[in-house]
Amino acid sequence: xxxxxxxxxxxxxxxxxxxxxxxxxxxxxxxxxxxxxxxxxxxxxxxxxxxxxxxxxxxxxxxxxxxxxxxxxxxxxxxxxxxxxxxxxxxxxxxxxxxxxxxxxxxxxxxxxxxxxxxxxxxxxxxxxxxxxxxxxxxxxxxxxxxxxxxxxxxxxxxxxxxxxxxxxxxxxxxxxxxxxxxxxxxxxxxxxxxxxxxxxxxxxxxxxxxxxxxxxxxxxxxxxxxxxxxxxxxxxxxxxxxxxxxxxxxxxxxxxx
Amino acid sequence: xxxxxxxxxxxxxxxxxxxxxxxxxxxxxxxxxxxxxxxxxxxxxxxxxxxxxxxxxxxxxxxxxxxxxxxxxxxxxxxxxxxxxxxxxxxxxxxxxxxxxxxxxxxxxxxxxxxxxxxxxxxxxxxxxxxxxxxxxxxxxxxxxxxxxxxxxxxxxxxxxxxxxxxxxxxxxxxxxxxxxxxxxxxxxxxxxxxxxxxxxxxxxxxxxxxxxxxxxxxxxxxxxxxxxxxxxxxxxxxxxxxxxxxxxxxxxxxxxxxxxxxxxxxxxxxxxxxxxxxxxxxxxxxxxxxxxxxxxxxxxxxxxxxxxxxxxxxxxxxxxxxxxxxxxxxxxxxxxxxxxxxxxxxxxxxxxxxxxxxxxxxxxxxxxxxxxxxxxxxxxxxxxxxxxxxxxxxxxxxxxxxxxxxxxxxxxxx
Ligand code: HEM
Numbered sequence: 001x002x003x004x005x006x007x008x009x010x011x012x013x014x015x016x017x018x019x020x021x022x023x024x025x026x027x028x029x030x031x032x033x034x035x036x037x038x039x040x041x042x043x044x045x046x047x048x049x050x051x052x053x054x055x056x057x058x059x060x061x062x063x064x065x066x067x068x069x070x071x072x073x074x075x076x077x078x079x080x081x082x083x084x085x086x087x088x089x090x091x092x093x094x095x096x097x098x099x100x101x102x103x104x105x106x107x108x109x110x111x112x113x114x115x116x117x118x119x120x121x122x123x124x125x126x127x128x129x130x131x132x133x134x135x136x137x138x139x140x141x142x143x144x145x146x147x148x149x150x151x152x153x154x155x156x157x158x159x160x161x162x163x164x165x166x167x168x169x170x171x172x173x174x175x176x177x178x179x180x181x182x183x184x185x186x187x188x189x190x191x192x193x194x195x196x197x198x199x200x201x202x203x204x205x206x207x208x209x210x211x212x213x214x215x216x217x218x219x220x221x222x223x224x225x226x227x228x229x230x231x232x233x234x235x236x237x238x239x240x241x242x243x244x245x246x247x248x249x250x251x252x253x254x255x256x257x258x
Numbered sequence: 259x260x261x262x263x264x265x266x267x268x269x270x271x272x273x274x275x276x277x278x279x280x281x282x283x284x285x286x287x288x289x290x291x292x293x294x295x296x297x298x299x300x301x302x303x304x305x306x307x308x309x310x311x312x313x314x315x316x317x318x319x320x321x322x323x324x325x326x327x328x329x330x331x332x333x334x335x336x337x338x339x340x341x342x343x344x345x346x347x348x349x350x351x352x353x354x355x356x357x358x359x360x361x362x363x364x365x366x367x368x369x370x371x372x373x374x375x376x377x378x379x380x381x382x383x384x385x386x387x388x389x390x391x392x393x394x395x396x397x398x399x400x401x402x403x404x405x406x407x408x409x410x411x412x413x414x415x416x417x418x419x420x421x422x423x424x425x426x427x428x429x430x431x432x433x434x435x436x437x438x439x440x441x442x443x444x445x446x447x448x449x450x451x452x453x454x455x456x457x458x459x460x461x462x463x464x465x466x467x468x469x470x471x472x473x474x475x476x477x478x479x480x481x482x483x484x485x486x487x488x489x490x491x492x493x494x495x496x497x498x499x500x501x502x503x504x505x506x507x508x509x510x511x512x513x514x515x516x517x518x519x520x521x522x523x524x525x526x527x528x529x530x531x532x533x534x535x536x537x538x539x540x541x542x543x544x545x546x547x548x549x550x551x552x553x554x555x556x557x558x559x560x561x562x563x564x565x566x567x568x569x570x571x572x573x574x575x576x577x578x579x580x581x582x583x584x585x586x587x588x589x590x591x592x593x594x595x596x597x598x599x600x601x602x603x604x605x606x607x608x609x610x611x612x613x614x615x616x617x618x619x620x621x622x623x624x625x626x627x628x629x630x631x632x633x634x635x636x637x638x639x640x641x642x643x644x645x646x647x648x649x650x651x652x653x654x655x656x657x658x659x660x661x662x663x664x665x666x667x668x669x670x671x672x673x
Binding site for chain 2: 067143145230239
């Protein structure tokens with residue numbers, strides 16, 4: 001009884017105090033223009049392809065993307081790599097398979113239907129490698145934070161060389177303007193020329209942050225383009241239908257005084 | 259109403275002789291005499307039926323792919339979003355549909371309150387409505403738990419913990435409810451079962467609701483009894499078309515949410531998989547529960563808060579007897595009308611406060627708004643009936659219509 005009461009009280013307390021935190025200790029993120037904004041917005045293929053490259057070369061050493069399979073990279077509305085490209089990209093990762101005829105598990109190169117290979121065997125391994133902080137899965141990250149893509153983009157660029165006075169950082173904690181309480185357990189990972197883009201684009205910090213954020217926006221909402229396309233048609237159809245009904249209705253009620 | 263109806267085709271005749279279902283539907287959905295002066299606030303009944311059916315159909319298909327297991331639920335919802343054909347559409351319709359359902363039900367209830375549709379002889383229609391609302395609340399709450407995100411888990415934790423406020427048996431009840439010593443997969447599977455079941459119970463209540471409605475017939479904006487024939491039109495096509503028109507406009511807004519901002523009505527924390535070890539910064543219920551959440555938190559005592567929250571809905575069932583006025587429609591109740599709008603504002607303020615921290619000024623306002631909510635029903639409603647001098651009622655609903663035309667005709671003669 002007492003335990004439940006305590007849990008409950010601390011819960012309520014956390015509800016009551018949280019708003020003060022949220023309001024006072026987060027900074028409004030930057031608001032760059034995104035191609036996928038707005039009712040007609042779409043992803044840019046090249047941006048998503050570069051974003052995948054940044055994810056694989058920079059983020060994937062710490063962050064998993066469990067909800068994605070390699071085949072998703074081919075699908076319409078995504079980066080739309082060719083099947084051949086993705087087969088080659090998947091083959092760079094190894095997955096455990098089996099058991100074979102002898103009952104042994106074995107390693108084989110990943111194929112299209114495999115999920116993205118995780119950097120960690122389990123959460124504990126991820127934690128111990130990152131000073132106790134687990135790098136969260138990035139599959140739906142853009143939808144899992146209030147500021148969405150704006151927040152992620154800002155966070156990636158929010159590191160400063162100098163920590164302002166009055167802020168003390170524990171070991172393995174970094175100063176970031178856009179993080180909650182300006183502290184985060186992820187180091188700065190985006191540096192100029194951190195990747196060499198295959199399409200020749202100059203890999204500035206802003207470019208890389210943009211590309212990888214767009215890629216994560218797609219991974220969180222892979223059906224975005226289809227959704228907006230269908231939605232547009234549905235709404236036009238409903239508007240026309242409502243006009244027709246409006247006049248039908250008028251006609252029906254013509255002779256009734258009301 | 260349907261006495262004069264005869265089925266036309268041979269098949270219809272054959273069936274109707276053995277099971278008069280053709281006559282039943284024809285009587286209740288085609289010829290049913292309906293007051294001719296109903297305004298668009300009367301279209302929400304049809305809209306609500308649409309919402310229920312939409313939830314049931316999308317829910318059934320979701321249930322074919324959803325897995326009610328603490329380890330798999332979150333991923334199965336994402337599987338629906340990513341791999342099931344049009345799964346994203348089904349899920350967004352279902353999740354947004356719950357919000358649209360509540361928008362419609364709140365407007366429907368506000369309509370009934372304004373035009374006195376809860377009064378004699380329609381008390382039972384109203385009371386059944388209160389039960390439908392209760393079941394909707396339970397259904398939506400349990401549905402929100404199913405995706406097993408952070409808000410699902412912690413929302414379920416906060417609300418199920420309320421049962422521990424029951425004296426003596428609190429802990430036993432909570433553990434029984436959980437099927438465990440904390441919120442876990444056991445709760446998820448039973449919530450799924452109940453979430454699946456309840457919409458069908460709602461469906462049954464909706465049939466009773468309409469059955470009860472079709473005994474006295476619809477109330478109307480004038481709030482006076484209608485004279486059949488003179489004041490009524492057949493339901494079809496007059497109201498069928500009008501209801502469908504309103505429904506299509508409603509669907510435009512619905513589609514706007516589904517296709518262009520499907521996540522705006524939800525909470526971003528629910529895209530983080532449930533984690534019993536990590537309490538979210540703030541736990542907020544879905545927007546449609548906020549007024550009741552504000553009432554829950556207004557009372558400094560847990561048990562008291564629960565009682566207040568439940569009473570806030572339960573008290574609605576008693577208003578046919580709390581309202582002492584003989585006049586139904588607020589159109590003719592100049593004094594009560596003012597208080598009606600104060601109540602509506604009070605409810606919206608409660609909703610706003612439900613999303614704020616219950617501290618300082620918000621807490622004080624929350625308490626005042628809660629107090630006023632109850633005072634409205636137990637004090638204002640009974641008293642005003644005695645104090646108020648209602649405006650003269652028209653003799654029939656055709657009268658104000660005619661007189662308006664007469665006025666027009668008169669002004670024409672004068673010019
Ligand atoms: C009164 C009607 C109903 C209401 C108000 C309602 C409400 C909800 C809500 C609010 C959710 C959470 C949505 C989310 O955030 O993902 C949900 C999920 C769900 N509901 Fe319903 N529901 C109704 C009827 C049904 C029916 C009849 C079924 C099954 C036959 C059903 C099956 C499901 C399933 C499988 C989920 C989990 C998938 C998901 O989260 O999208 N629902 N419901």
